[in-house]
Amino acid sequence: MAGLVQTKNPLVLNLSRHDSLSAEEERILEGVVDRIDSFRAGDDIVLEDSRPSESCLMLSGFSARYHILHDGKRQLTALHLTGDFLDLHSLLLKVMDHGVTALTDCQIARVPHDRLRKITEEQPHLTRLLWLSTVIDAAIHRAWIVAMGRRSAVGQMAHLLCEVFLRLEAVELTDGYSFDFSVTQGEVADMLGRSTVHVNRALQFLRQKEILRWRGPKVTIEDWDRLQAIADFDPTYLSLRKEAR
């Protein structure tokens, strides 16, 4: 269970990125997590069409929302890393419109819906911050739509890497411009909506231009400015500024 030890509750860390929390609010969030579960890479964490009675918070690893089409094709619609909720929206949607799969081994904390519901009854400010986290989810969806629709494969790849870097940096999982991102090119292809071969070639392009290194799980951004330029990247949508919400 190495790597799990954290000073603060991950939910506190997550929400306090966007606004300050009172001591009282922190106390409440401490009590909201039920138990912790582990998953192996490839496991399903949440099933499509299920009706969860708790939501899942990532403590470590990477997971992704996915859809499978009738012809067997898969599309990932979101990537989750430490601190992210994977299915907070199930509190309101009731029925999952997608599954969630573990891309790497990962640990998640279970947050029972009745406790979240109690927060919505009694803690308006915390409720708004939880709401905010689903709204940021949606902003990321929009950025993906733009990238899929109107960027080249290389631009889209670069955009994803910019996003992942900043999101990991926000939870202190980067080391300079390096970070662990142990997903396969096939999985990246399913995020981008492209073929594995093409993802491979986009990465080769970025490597050959000395913008990126990616050996095994370790990604290093060698030229952040050019990566951003290729991606036409604007980080606004990640809402990484703290302000009163």
Added chain:
Amino acid sequence: MAGLVQTKNPLVLNLSRHDSLSAEEERILEGVVDRIDSFRAGDDIVLEDSRPSESCLMLSGFSARYHILHDGKRQLTALHLTGDFLDLHSLLLKVMDHGVTALTDCQIARVPHDRLRKITEEQPHLTRLLWLSTVIDAAIHRAWIVAMGRRSAVGQMAHLLCEVFLRLEAVELTDGYSFDFSVTQGEVADMLGRSTVHVNRALQFLRQKEILRWRGPKVTIEDWDRLQAIADFDPTYLSLRKEAR
């Protein structure tokens, strides 16, 4: 101003699609709309990077969220019709990460953020329903991502039409399998992330197979079953069932 007359407040109609409202809640929603504004096709309703102090609710017409890339390409990331909020998320995001443009002439109701905020302080159930509406937005985003990434142009086109039909039906703007949808093929192209020419050809395919008719603003689905089949369409993500939230 024809067509505006409605028995119920549009916000009541919107939220009561997903759960029942008390008389008290309906009364509160009646008082939440400030004024009504009109826009002409092509107008910007909300600007990217702005910090709105009110959110906009569609009363009539069609509008869309959009992003413009550095090279001038445009991608629409959401389509809004009667009853939809275009920027409810600005209540929490504070800064708009996209613009909203009027695709047709349209009327919108302004809902001041301070009144919405008051609801979040005092009305947990209404707050959850507002939250739900942003969460459905996100579910639609995911459906678009899947369609862009893993469906053919024809499948994607069919999927969009299935979605628009059901959403319009939910607000009683359909007439059997017909509805008004006066957007240009260029605008559809910007929703799908494809070229105008290709959208034209996808539509011709659907027409030639006698699945669809589309003359001027009027769309008629001639074969709903085959349209759904081509789209591989599952309406779950639209959350069109009423249940306790």
Added chain:
DNA sequence: CGACATATTGATCGACTTCAAGTGTAGTGG
């Protein structure tokens, strides 16, 4: 009618997919 936007069509081009090997690299068991 003229002006302008939108829709349609054809031809060409290129990005990306698919298919099919081949090349690591890590893990397993003898």
Added chain:
DNA sequence: CCACTACACTTGAAGTCGATCAATATGTCG
């Protein structure tokens, strides 16, 4: 320590989908 296996990554070739370019309708509105 060395086969042997299993993935993942890489590469090349061929094919296709969809983009782009360029005309030509068609339609609408003043």
